Amino acid sequence: MVRLFPQVLCAAFGTTLFILYFLKHSSAKSLYLTITNDYWQIIFAFTLIVGVISFLKVNFNKIIRGEDRPYLLVGVLGMIAMPVLAFMWGIKGDSPFMWVFENVQVPMQATVFSLLAFFVASASLRGFRARSVPAAILLISALIALISRSDVLGYLPQPVHEFSDWFRSFPSMAARRAILIGIGLGSLTTSLRVILGIERTWLGKER
Amino acid sequence: MNKVHSRHLAFAGLFILVTALMLIRIQFKAFISPDTQNMFDYIDGLPEGSAIIISFDHEASSLPEMKPLGLAILRHAFAKNHKLIGLALLAEGTGIGYRQMQQTAKEYQKEYGIDYVFLGFKPQYIAAILSMGESIQSTFPEDYLGNPSSELQLLDQIHNYSSVVGVVSLADGSLTTHWMEYGRARYGIEVSAAVAAAMITTYDPYLASGQLRAMVGGLRGAAEYEQLIQRGGSGGRGMLAQSFSHLYVIALIIIGNVVYFKSRRKDASK
Amino acid sequence: MITAAIADSGWFDAGQLPTFIASLISIAIVLYTTYHRRSREKFKIREIAGLNAVEEAIGRATEMARPILYTPGWGGDIQRPTTIASLNILSHVAEKTAGYDCRLLFPTHDPVIMTVAQEVIKESYSRAGYPDRYRPDDITYVSSSQFGYAAAVEGLISRQKPASVFLLGTFEAESLIMAETGNIAGSIQIAGTDSTIQLAFFIVACDYTLIGEELFAASGYLSKDQSILASINAQDIMKVVMVAFLILAIASAFLFPTSEWWSF
Numbered sequence: 252m253v254r255l256f257p258q259v260l261c262a263a264f265g266t267t268l269f270i271l272y273f274l275k276h277s278s279a280k281s282l283y284l285t286i287t288n289d290y291w292q293i294i295f296a297f298t299l300i301v302g303v304i305s306f307l308k309v310n311f312n313k314i315i316r317g318e319d320r321p322y323l324l325v326g327v328l329g330m331i332a333m334p335v336l337a338f339m340w341g342i343k344g345d346s347p348f349m350w351v352f353e354n355v356q357v358p359m360q361a362t363v364f365s366l367l368a369f370f371v372a373s374a375s376l377r378g379f380r381a382r383s384v385p386a387a388i389l390l391i392s393a394l395i396a397l398i399s400r401s402d403v404l405g406y407l408p409q410p411v412h413e414f415s416d417w418f419r420s421f422p423s424m425a426a427r428r429a430i431l432i433g434i435g436l437g438s439l440t441t442s443l444r445v446i447l448g449i450e451r452t453w454l455g456k457e458r
Numbered sequence: 459m460n461k462v463h464s465r466h467l468a469f470a471g472l473f474i475l476v477t478a479l480m481l482i483r484i485q486f487k488a489f490i491s492p493d494t495q496n497m498f499d500y501i502d503g504l505p506e507g508s509a510i511i512i513s514f515d516h517e518a519s520s521l522p523e524m525k526p527l528g529l530a531i532l533r534h535a536f537a538k539n540h541k542l543i544g545l546a547l548l549a550e551g552t553g554i555g556y557r558q559m560q561q562t563a564k565e566y567q568k569e570y571g572i573d574y575v576f577l578g579f580k581p582q583y584i585a586a587i588l589s590m591g592e593s594i595q596s597t598f599p600e601d602y603l604g605n606p607s608s609e610l611q612l613l614d615q616i617h618n619y620s621s622v623v624g625v626v627s628l629a630d631g632s633l634t635t636h637w638m639e640y641g642r643a644r645y646g647i648e649v650s651a652a653v654a655a656a657m658i659t660t661y662d663p664y665l666a667s668g669q670l671r672a673m674v675g676g677l678r679g680a681a682e683y684e685q686l687i688q689r690g691g692s693g694g695r696g697m698l699a700q701s702f703s704h705l706y707v708i709a710l711i712i713i714g715n716v717v718y719f720k721s722r723r724k725d726a727s728k
Numbered sequence: 729m730i731t732a733a734i735a736d737s738g739w740f741d742a743g744q745l746p747t748f749i750a751s752l753i754s755i756a757i758v759l760y761t762t763y764h765r766r767s768r769e770k771f772k773i774r775e776i777a778g779l780n781a782v783e784e785a786i787g788r789a790t791e792m793a794r795p796i797l798y799t800p801g802w803g804g805d806i807q808r809p810t811t812i813a814s815l816n817i818l819s820h821v822a823e824k825t826a827g828y829d830c831r832l833l834f835p836t837h838d839p840v841i842m843t844v845a846q847e848v849i850k851e852s853y854s855r856a857g858y859p860d861r862y863r864p865d866d867i868t869y870v871s872s873s874q875f876g877y878a879a880a881v882e883g884l885i886s887r888q889k890p891a892s893v894f895l896l897g898t899f900e901a902e903s904l905i906m907a908e909t910g911n912i913a914g915s916i917q918i919a920g921t922d923s924t925i926q927l928a929f930f931i932v933a934c935d936y937t938l939i940g941e942e943l944f945a946a947s948g949y950l951s952k953d954q955s956i957l958a959s960i961n962a963q964d965i966m967k968v969v970m971v972a973f974l975i976l977a978i979a980s981a982f983l984f985p986t987s988e989w990w991s992f
Binding site for chain 3: 269272273274275276279298299301302305306309312313319322356359360363364366367370371373374377378379427429430431432433434436437438439440441442443444445447449450452453454
C-alpha cells in the first residue's frame, strides 16, 4: 500500500495531463491550468520550506561539530539576513534587500561564472591535443570556431565567417540533432516507465 | 607553497590580458552576422505599437553578457514605439529586468502602465508559460510594483498570447526551450531569443527548423546589435578583451600541441 | 473524415494530431516490447565504458579512504527524466558504497531531489544490509542559485578531495567548473548529461562520459532488469521508424517537390 498509492497517483496524474494536453475544450483547459498552475505552485512553496529547514539543520549540526565553520556561518547568516531585510524594508527599488542583491550577490555570482573562462583555458591547454586523426579534426574545427567568434577586431576575411557558419549549421548541427533525438527518445521511455510503474527507484524502494 | 603548475601560468596570463584590455576603451566595427541582422529586422519590421513580451530568463551571474543584449533590444523596441510587457521566470531576473526596463524607458520617455509594464516573477516556469496562454492577467494578478493588472492601461487589450506578436526570451540557460515547447507548440506564440554565447549552439537546431524566429547571442551579438541601432554600449567595449582572450586560448592550444609533439618525439627516440 | 469529426466535436485540438499519433505509436512500441517481447527474448545492450567504470571508481575511493561525490546538476528538477535516470544510477552506487563503507556525498540544488535522494540512498543501504552506515547529513541542499550551487560543490570537492566524482544529470554552465575542479583534485570522473553543449566540456575534462541516451540506459544496464532493457529496445525500434520516415520524406521531397505530407 505504501508503494502502491504513490504509483497509482503518479500514473493517474501522468495519464490525465497527457490526455489534457491534446484537448481544447474549456473545461479540459481549466483542469490543466489548475493542476499546472495551482498544484505545482503549492508543491513548490512547500519544497522551499523543506529546503530551508534542511539547510539550516545540516549546517547548524556541522557548525556545532566545528566542520568548515567560517563558510557555513556565512551561508546561514545570509539565509537569515535576506528574508529579514525583505520583510522589514521590502524588495523594490532602493531597498537594502536590492542593495545586497546588486552589490553582494551579483558580483559573487559573476565571479564564479568568470571562473569558467579560466577553466576553459586550462581545459584547452590539456584537452585539445592532436593525438589521432579525429582529434586533429576536432582541434582544427575548434580553432576555426574560436577565430570566427573573436572576429579579430573585424578584420577577419569573409570566407572564414562563411566556413564557420557552414560548419556550425551543417556537420556540427547534424551531430547535435542525432544526440538530441537519442536524448528525446530516452526521456520518453524513462517517463513512460515512471508513469507505468516499471521504474520505481524514485520511490526509494526495490527496483 | 604548492608547485607552480602550467595551468597557474595560463590563469595568470589570461587575467593580466583581460584586465589590461578592459582598461583600453577602443571599439572596433563588428562584422554583422546573419543571425543578429535577422533579429534586428524582426523587431524593426513589426508594426509600430506591437505588444512584445520580454522575459528575463537569466541569472545575475551572466549579467555582464546579458545586460548589453537586454539593453540593446529594449532600446530598439522602445525606439520603434513597441509596447513591452516585462516579466521574469527566474527569481534573479526580476530585479535585473525591472532595472533595465526602467533605465531604457527613461531614455525614451516611456510611461509605465501605458508604454511598458513589468509583471514580476512567477515560479514554476512551465506552469507560468502555459497559464499565460490562457490569461496573462490571471497569471499575474498584480504587477511587480503591486498594482492590480486590471488597472494597467497597457493590459486592457492584452489577454493572452494571441494579443501579443511574440516573446523575446533573454536567457542564459534552457528556459527558451520551454517557451518553444509550451508557448509556441501549444499556443503558437512567436519565440525569439537573446542568449548567452554558450547557449548559441544549443538553440541553432531550433533556429534552423523555424521554431525559433530569431536569435542573437553573446557579447559579440550585443556589440553587433549596438552597431545596428547606432547606440554604443558595453557589448562593443568588451569585444576587444573577448577577441584577444580567444586568441590567447588559441595560443595555449598551439603551445599545448607543440609540447605534446615534442615529448612524443622524445619518447619515440628513446 | 474521422479526424474532421473529432476536430468538429470541439474537444480535440486538431493541430496536435501529428504529435498525438506519434505519441500513441511510441507508447504502443514501449508497451509491446515491455509486456510482449520481454517474455520471449532476453535483451542485451552493448558495453558502456562509463557504467563499467562505476565499480572501479567506488573501489578506488575505498582504497584511498576518500569519499565519493555524486551530484545531479543544476539544470533539472525531479520531474525531468534525466534526473530520474541519475537517481537510478545513484541507487546502484549507494548500494556499492554501503558494502564498502565508503562515504557518499550528495549536494543538490533542489529540496525535492534531496528528499528523494535521501530515500533512495537509505533504501539502498538497507538493501545492502548496512542501514547503520547511512549518513543523512551527507545528502544536502546547498543552494537553488546556479553559481551558488556550483561554488558549494566546487568548495566541497576542493576541501574533501573525493577520489571519485559522479556528474550525472542535467547540467548547465556550472559543468566545467565542477569537472575542472575534480580534475585538479585528482578525482576519477564519470559524467553524463542531456545537454549537448555540456557534453563537450565533460568529454574534455572527465575520464568517462555517458553520451545521450546512455544515461537513460544506465538503470537497465546496471540492474539487468529485463523490463527496463525492453524499453531501451523500444527506443531502437522507434529510431528505425524515424529513419524510415526520414528516408521516405527526403525521397518524397526530392521526387515530388510540392509534396507536404511529411511536414507538421
